[in-house]
Amino acid sequence: MKVENDDWFYTDEVKEHFMNPKNFLKDKKEVKNFNAYGKVGNMKCGDVMELWLLIEKNKIKDAKWRTFGCASAIASTSAMSEMIKGMTLNEALKLTAKDIMEKLKGLPAIKVHCSVLGDEALREAIKDYESNNN
């Protein structure tokens, strides 16, 4: 990977989401405010991601998450949580790892699998919602 920045390995966008992550679940008690839940893990590198959604009228009203993993895994979850708020479920299902990466202005090739977790967790949560509401 080309080094473009002297004091930080990733892009500035990754840094901002990693150092000041948005929408993470501070307290487990908040869970009751949500009606959909997804959890995915990456067997290879051990990353784990949990996602809680509040879905109303087919729209994602709120999203919270927790992630175990490297900076890019944390940043990509944080970025995704901002992107999906306000999306309809159809829009959300179309969200790809590439979209999250673009929002972060890129990730090192070897780290791409980390951001893939975000959209997988999202699909899991939507699946959970649909199975509870059908």
Add this chain to the structure above:
Amino acid sequence: MATKKVTKKTKKHDKEIYFDYSATTPTRKEVLNEALPYFTEKFGNPSSFHKTGLVAKRVLQESRETIAKILNCEPVEIIFTGSGTESINMALKGIAFKNMIKNEGRGQGTFITQKTEHHATLETLQWLTKFGFNTIEIDVDTEGIVNLKQLKKDIRKNNQEGQPVLLVSIMYANNEIGTIQPIKEISEICHKEGVLLHTDGCQGAEYLDLDVTKLGVDMMTLNGSKVYGFKGTGLLFKKRKILIEPLIHGGGHEDSLRAGTENIPGIVALAKALTLAEKEKKKESARLNKLRNYMIKKIKKEIPRVLLNGSAKERLPNNVNFSFEGIEGESILLRLNEVGVRVSTGSACASQSLEPSHVLLAIGLPHGLAHGSIRFSLGKDSTKQKIDFTVRELKKSIKFLRMISPEWKGAKNKEAKK
């Protein structure tokens, strides 16, 4: 004395705090100054017959003698190389190629090493299996100390079963967890069985005894970049009677074992660096031992659910390595980096292969704890104040990362211990 409570904000330490001396050291001023003239006015090639060349040849000879004295060997037994990695390659492949020449191009025999070795050793020996050699990696215990019984057994078994052991290669001290191997005992075992021993001494050079006669090693690798010398410099001590093939051909340099115009400034720097290390060894080791113990104690006291990796007793004076439950090492590393603290991790996330450290897996850590490991390696610049600042920032980073981690079940949760 009354103390006023001040709210502390995360801010960058005014200077960087470097706790990664096992990755590399800066060059000491004394070392640099000693080497500088050999870049410019004394730039000669030791192979030239004129005066400019002779000046270089002379300092090459003097540097070799200086180092030979420190290692307690003959000057001719020192081969200068371009790195520790090269020296290791030279020792292992040098023996292997000699064997292949004898056996019409086919490798015959066994190399024995152990599981927490540097990749320079492990990958070289894996590669050599392509030529027919047998490679054995001996287990270590939970502190990272090599299993001597297994070593003895494996040497005997292979010697008897027609795959004679050509060389045992075991590091002096480990780069990640700082475990010091009982090299003297290992050399006694090897010699009793009539087998040669090479040791990778790169991490120990600054702090441990380098007397090759006392240690009983037949070959030893050292380098400049871990002892406040230059990167791109190294040496192999090799007992005179041991015959190896060179890796690099093209001239009679280094007793025809390593062709290429000698890196005179680097060699001068290496000699100076090892001289200073030898002179200050006792005092600096004692100073760092104290600081290391202070840091270990402080981390254990301040942060719940941590695990010290490596040995409490057989440990380099400058190594502190912890696993933090429920979080991942690269995240800790990068948050510390933001406040000016430089450390390293055994986490897969910070490796090119996305595999966690083979060292931590070898001492029996589950993947999760191997992921959550941080190495602090101390050095000349390390002080109690820097440790205090670092542990304070570490504590904050860990608290934050645990808060956003689904793997963190709380300080008292039994499940988290898995």
